[in-house]
Amino acid sequence: MTANTEPAGSRGRVLLAKPRGYCAGVDRAVETVEVALEKYGAPIYVRKQIVHNVHVVKTLEERGAVFVDETEEVPEGAIVVFSAHGVAPVVHEEARRLDLRTIDATCPLVTKVHKEAVRFAAQDYDILLIGHEGHEEVIGTSGEAPDHIHLVDGPDDVANVKVRDPERVAWLSQTTLSVDETIATVEKLRERFPKLMDPPSDDICYATQNRQVAVKEMAAQSQLVIVVGSTNSSNSVRLVEVAKEHGADDARLVDYAEQIDPAWLEGVTTVGVTSGASVPDELVQGVLAWLAERGYGEAEEIESVEEHMRFSLPKELRRDLRITPV
Numbered sequence: 283m284t285a286n287t288e289p290a291g292s293r294g295r296v297l298l299a300k301p302r303g304y305c306a307g308v309d310r311a312v313e314t315v316e317v318a319l320e321k322y323g324a325p326i327y328v329r330k331q332i333v334h335n336v337h338v339v340k341t342l343e344e345r346g347a348v349f350v351d352e353t354e355e356v357p358e359g360a361i362v363v364f365s366a367h368g369v370a371p372v373v374h375e376e377a378r379r380l381d382l383r384t385i386d387a388t389c390p391l392v393t394k395v396h397k398e399a400v401r402f403a404a405q406d407y408d409i410l411l412i413g414h415e416g417h418e419e420v421i422g423t424s425g426e427a428p429d430h431i432h433l434v435d436g437p438d439d440v441a442n443v444k445v446r447d448p449e450r451v452a453w454l455s456q457t458t459l460s461v462d463e464t465i466a467t468v469e470k471l472r473e474r475f476p477k478l479m480d481p482p483s484d485d486i487c488y489a490t491q492n493r494q495v496a497v498k499e500m501a502a503q504s505q506l507v508i509v510v511g512s513t514n515s516s517n518s519v520r521l522v523e524v525a526k527e528h529g530a531d532d533a534r535l536v537d538y539a540e541q542i543d544p545a546w547l548e549g550v551t552t553v554g555v556t557s558g559a560s561v562p563d564e565l566v567q568g569v570l571a572w573l574a575e576r577g578y579g580e581a582e583e584i585e586s587v588e589e590h591m592r593f594s595l596p597k598e599l600r601r602d603l604r605i606t607p608v
Contacts, residue, residue, distance in 0.1 A: 496587075
């Protein structure tokens with residue numbers, strides 16, 4: 283039974299995190315597929331989900347994108363887009379072997395981590411990659427230097443790390459992790475390896491950090507935080523954890539407003555709302571409308587930092603767009 287029959291009397295307020303939703307890397311990746319479909323026509327093949335959001339993937343499928351798990355599933359000579367999470371060098375080699383036309387939509391911030399891995403490996407460091415096993419970004423980064431990279435899945439995994447030379451160790455991280463957990467992991471690693479080398483700049487992406495900062499501020503004032511995002515979105519899952527760790531009594535992850543359980547609102551006077559970095563704002567607006575129908579009034583934005591980052595489209599696409607007759 284849904285809550286559509288509930289009276290719409292005033293029940294409380296809504297706090298809306300800002301920034302939220304699309305980051306520059308996601309915006310670029312989604313636009314890449316959209317522009318490729320317009321330029322070349324359907325089908326456009328995409329290796330893995332272009333970003334981790336079920337609504338985005340479904341919408342692009344309806345426009346003619348075909349999502350595949352492996353490069354070998356793409357017909358010879360076809361166009362394939364690599365997702366925002368990045369791929370290992372072996373994937374590029376597979377694409378060349380199959381004579382595929384590739385468009386690399388890897389987020390530039392992920393590409394930065396790939397380059398750091400190559401540089402540390404060239405200097406013969408053991409590289410401790412902080413991240414979650416099986417995540418596409420981790421698989422892609424690990425593929426840059428498989429003989430040098432060791433995965434560290436959080437602080438509790440530090441004790442399992444084995445390296446060749448404790449004095450030649452560097453760390454990198456998946457870009458979508460919890461900032462606090464990454465700091466805790468690095469601190470533990472440094473206890474074991476005092477000469478641990480840092481990356482040239484922070485690997486946690488600006489958008490992940492900004493969204494976590496906004497949620498921390500909002501969670502301290504909220505009894506319930508609703509995070510709009512998919513379960514396979516690492517940064518969205520982290521937002522739920524951050525909300526619970528910083529004052530919210532409860533935090534829930536939903537793809538759509540229809541997934542909200544009215545029971546979550548029992549006794550709640552302040553609801554916080556945010557979304558992961560791969561979530562279009564229309565889904566957030568759907569949640570706000572759902573809450574408004576149940577007596578939670580106009581949303582008050584909680585802004586922690588302004589974002590102005592933009593990334594240009596992949597070079598392969600820019601090249602072809604330049605030769606289009608005007």
